[in-house]
Amino acid sequence: MELSQLKMVNAVARTGSIARAAEQLHCVPSNITNRLKQLECELGTPLFTRVGRGLKISAAGEIFLGYSERILALVDEAKRALDDQAEPSGLLRLGAIESCAGGRLPPLLAQYHRRYPKVSVELVTGTWSQLFTQLQQQRIDGALVAVDTLPPRLKQTVLYHEPLVLISSAGSAPIHSASDLQGQHLFMWPQGCPYRHALENWLARHGLNLPITGYASWGTIIGCVSVGAGVSLIPEGVLERYAQSATLNIQRFSDLLPVDNRFVWHQDVQRHNARDAFARLLQEHLRA
Structure with a gap:
């Protein structure tokens, strides 16, 4: 088993195609095919199954993929530990909830x-549970949640307090207080969203229990409003x-309290120049 084979497994799992994986790894497809067959023989189990013209990772492959990603991450960390003062370089894989990805993040x-x-x-992008x-x-x-x-095994730092605003269409009646929401249709993300939780808490403080329609897209929510x-409650950055x-x-x-947005990373990856430089940039511009 070699590191190059682990990289091939990761690339094929991400792309679902040996041809696209070969493009990413700058090698010929036949090389990946042969090396994967050798690895599967060594492991005694298939790592991928063919679906149409592509490949889908098998159940055993999913297990192996988790270990291979950890091994490659550890190798990268070892390299960084020996070159801790070097200028950040290489690959930085980030995750973000949609409100961050579409609001504060692009200019940064x-x-x-x-x-x-x-x-x-x-x-x-994904939900906070997917990113975790x-x-x-x-x-x-690293991820913004x-x-x-x-x-x-995850660590975090608070970056900024995201203000929340209530929105309605320009042609609707003004909303001056929570009681004005009686009879209104509320749009929000599905259960589990921290912004929905903030809305539900605010309504409860005012003695309101109103039905909420859940859409997993700020674009859809704002379009409906x-x-x-x-009406809806949205982060100001969105x-x-x-x-x-x-x-x-x-x-x-x-009395609509802001929601803390945080940068989260794995505690076992202590050194990562590119990630740490990104965290410093976030703190420089967004520190609460």
């Missing part, structure tokens, strides 16, 4: 690219992204 990513051109950044799973499996190096309860279908495309009334309430 652009600045990071200018400051550290030798770093190649990969960004995935990827962090625990060391499939990503908005929850404060962490699974084992802008055409007068109802509002900035959609302000040009939606006609909205915006209300701020002093």
Whole structure:
């Protein structure tokens, strides 16, 4: 078993194709095919199954993939430990919830690219639970989330307090207090979203128990509100992204508490120049 074979397994698992994996690894497809067959013979089990013209990782392959990612991450950490003062370079795998990815993050990513051109950044979006799973499996190096309860082996730092605003369509009646929401249709992310939790807590403090329709997309939620279908509570950073495309009334309430956004990483990866440089950039511009 060689590190090059582990990289091949990871590339095929990500792309679902030997041809695309070969492009990423700058080798010929036949080399990957032969090396994977050798590895499967050594392990005594198939790592992939063919589905149409592509490949899907097998149940045994999923188990092996978790170990291979950890091994490769440990190898990278060993290299970084010997060159701790070097300029950040290599691959940085980031995750973010949609409100961060579409709100505060884009200008910071652009600045990071200018400051550290030798770093190649990969960004995935997902729910906080999905991102925590990827962090625990060391499939990503860091994540931006908005929850404060962490699974084992993850560490965090608070970056900024995200203000929350209530939005309604420009043609609807003004909303001056929580009681004005009676009879309104509320749109929010599904259960588990920290912003939905903030909305439910705010309504409960005012003695309101209103039905909420869950959509897992800020674009869909804001689109429904802008055409007068109802109201929603959104992070201010998301509002900035959609302000040009939606006609909205915006209300701020002093008792609507902000939500803390946090940067999270795996505690076992103590040194990661590219990740640590990104964390410093986040703190420089977003520190609460």
